[in-house]
Amino acid sequence: MTTIGFIGSGKIGGTVARLAVAAGYDVVLSNSRGPSTLADLVDSLGPHARADTPSEAAAAGELVVVSVPFGRFRELPVDALAGKIVLDTNNYYPRRDGNFALLDDKSVTSSELEQRFLAGAKLVKVFNNINYRHLGALDRPAGAEDRSVLTIAGDDPDAKKQATAFLDAIGYDAYDVGGLSGSWRVEVGQPAYARIYGPYGGIGHPVTADTMRQALASAQR
Numbered sequence: 519m520t521t522i523g524f525i526g527s528g529k530i531g532g533t534v535a536r537l538a539v540a541a542g543y544d545v546v547l548s549n550s551r552g553p554s555t556l557a558d559l560v561d562s563l564g565p566h567a568r569a570d571t572p573s574e575a576a577a578a579g580e581l582v583v584v585s586v587p588f589g590r591f592r593e594l595p596v597d598a599l600a601g602k603i604v605l606d607t608n609n610y611y612p613r614r615d616g617n618f619a620l621l622d623d624k625s626v627t628s629s630e631l632e633q634r635f636l637a638g639a640k641l642v643k644v645f646n647n648i649n650y651r652h653l654g655a656l657d658r659p660a661g662a663e664d665r666s667v668l669t670i671a672g673d674d675p676d677a678k679k680q681a682t683a684f685l686d687a688i689g690y691d692a693y694d695v696g697g698l699s700g701s702w703r704v705e706v707g708q709p710a711y712a713r714i715y716g717p718y719g720g721i722g723h724p725v726t727a728d729t730m731r732q733a734l735a736s737a738q739r
């Protein structure tokens with residue numbers, strides 16, 4: 519049984535955890551306020567879920583979903599994440615996160631900056647460009663006509679392979695957009711960002727590989 523660790527267990531982390539449990543994974547959740555504050559979520563997910571500290575969630579996970587407000591990435595447990603595959607859901611919103619000069623002048627992508635900080639981890643950017651409600655509603659079995667793609671970006675081929683297998687298990691096909699330096703194509707404001715799956719508030723609509731390809735082709739930095 520594969521265990522998925524979670525650092526950040528809010529809207530996106532909690533949704534991925536629910537999909538993971540439904541697919542047969544064990545999950546270890548964490549947040550900044552402590553495991554006891556996650557009791558309701560753990561109860562709702564059932565016996566395959568538990569809560570612990572961020573370091574312990576990182577240690578327990580073969581894959582670790584990092585889903586905190588981007589501006590707090592420097593609080594992540596670097597040592598515990600060394601060697602781990604990190605599924606990075608984060609987006610840079612200066613109003614929420616504060617300003618980062620290297621992002622404002624577009625020298626690097628937000629995931630490259632996070633990867634530099636988590637030097638020993640293998641980052642895959644995924645889940646960042648879909649609203650959590652859509653993510654929780656659009657999962658479909660393998661081969662279903664209305665199965666959606668989710669983009670992945672990363673610099674480690676094996677990490678992307680494992681992320682692809684995880685996506686497949688929880689109901690999505692992976693669409694590889696390349697390395698972390700190219701992940702600006704799925705950042706905030708790009709055609710492939712969020713609303714491609716439908717307006718906020720609704721249950722969303724499926725996104726095919728063709729639709730995603732067109733959106734990525736019209737990206738502008």
Ligand SMILES: NC(=O)c1ccc[n+]([C@@H]2O[C@H](COP(=O)([O-])OP(=O)(O)OC[C@H]3O[C@@H](n4cnc5c(N)ncnc54)[C@H](OP(=O)(O)O)[C@@H]3O)[C@@H](O)[C@H]2O)c1
Binds near residue numbers: 572
């Ligand atoms: N909401 C969406 O639909 C969506 C979609 C795609 C991507 N994203 C991105 O994914 C990230 C998370 O978004 P969200 O909407 O899930 O946020 P959220 O609902 O506010 O959840 C954030 C989670 O991160 C935890 N956290 C904050 N600082 C932490 C730290 N230093 N260490 C450990 N845990 C910490 C919070 O725990 P405490 O409450 O205990 O602090 C909470 O569990 C953001 O970067 C966001 O832009 C969001």
